[in-house]
Amino acid sequence: MRELQVKWLLALCVLFIFIGVDGVTVSAAVDQRVYDNANLLNESEIAELEVVAAEHSEKHGTDFLFLTISDEEVFDIQDYMGDFFDAWAVENGQENAVLLSMNIATRDVYLAGFGTAETTLDNQRVDLVLDRILPEMQRGDYADAFHETVTTSSRYMEFRPGVNPESIFLKTWLHLAIALLLAGGVVGFMLYNSGGRVTTTPTTYFDDNNTRVTSKLDQFRNKTISRRKVPKKSSGGGGGFGGGGVTGGGRSFSGGGRKF
């Protein structure tokens, strides 16, 4: 009897250890997520960003990484960040990541999703994130832009893949508005009809046999034609480029970039 209890306890302990280890592996291996080579952030901003990034990285099993450089020689930020990530992935043994890279010299910013993030943060969602952070980037408010990159991407990644997370049909305020309007309409209708409903219709007293059209005219008069261009899908400020690809090391990713 006692032996059995001990065995159970032991099994339970082992189980906990495994769960614990499993939960930590993802984040424990990574101790740096912000690579501010261009020195755009101060100490406390970096520390704060590391905390937020770590928190959301753990939540999704996907690391949120930031890379800033200041190098006029770098023409293609996509290649540069690809090389950076190939090295980083090998070093940290982690393939799932969201990487925001920017070159302050060429004013390029590029957001990429690797591994599982390639689907959970697809091109469309990358564009939505860029739309939101671009005003802050243009203002030079990089700390806030990075912070928003983490929270917004993390938020979008909760949605089912392929769904537009900014779709109006998924907005709580719309649900609330429809619910209130519907309830108001139904109760208003009930109140209006509480004293009895009018059930006569235009046909109640209608005499089929003696109501008829005796003369009818439908004369074409003139026509007007108006033309307009098929609207182009507009992208936010600064030309967009990219749209995912494959790194030199063979890692495919979703992504998108802008000038800011």
Next chain:
Amino acid sequence: MVIQYKCPNCGADMSFDSESGHLSCPSCGRQDDIETFPEDNILRKFDPGEAKEYHCENCGAIILTEAETTATHCSFCGAAVLLADRLTGDLAPAKVIPFTISKEEAVAAFRKWTKNGRLTPRGFTSGDRIKKMTGMYVPFWLYDIDGKADVAALATRVRSYTRGDTIYTETDFYDVRREMDLSYLKVPADASEKMDDELMDKLEPYNYQELKDFRMPYLSGYLAEKYDYDDEALFSRVESKIVPYIDSYIGSTISGYSTVSYTNKQIQANKKNVYYTLFPVWMVYYDFENKEHTFAMNGQTGKVVGKPPISLFKVAAWFTGIAASAFAVMKVISFAVGGVFW
């Protein structure tokens, strides 16, 4: 002149039975067809002091009436009496729809209606506070209306198509003209001053299949009144009632366009025939929280109308319930689609 229908068997006062459509005797149960009721048993009594007061043939008591009353009960012996001179000549109804709902059925139907009141206070829905129910023939004018309409409109047909990178929107304009003959049959308007017009309108429609040529015995046992307004006085009310019907018919004759805007609309409506008609109505007087509420029930179809008291609590509960469940449903759907609740 006072008219009473005496039972050929036992001499009791007979009254109209809504179930069989016959005259029926409350004491011996005899039923007589209205068309063939023996002339001998119709008691007609001419009062010399008529126009001032009528007397009951049974007990001699003065029958208390208002100036409009045409059928009532003797308030002493309860006999059903008709005041015939108020139902003859110009005042003779042309048609009548007899009661098909008896008092018991009316009470049951009214109870059921109060129980279904989703916004009425709990105490009201228990439905056992009926103070009085009165079966009453309400005077109506039914109008057969002949008319003509002549309308002109400017209508458009809009279509869009894309060639290359240009969207073309083509709007074709048409001159539309319609002339039509209009006919509406037996449109009712209540001719009693006492009755609320809106309430009476809501009691419609009646089933005209059971519209009968008027016979006095139909009124026996009920209250009845004569009209306060003649057919000329009420015609404008009927006109305003059918104008929306005519508009809807005109609309139905102009179809296939994106927009229609009328430039000229002339409607002419004339009355072709009028029928002075009595419609059966159960008036229900109901006590609730020290106030008397009046309801009316269509004596042929059982439809109930009237303003019931409203419980704010129930209104709020329905509102909250509907809003909350609609919100929950939408949240479940958005979770199923988007994978996220908030």
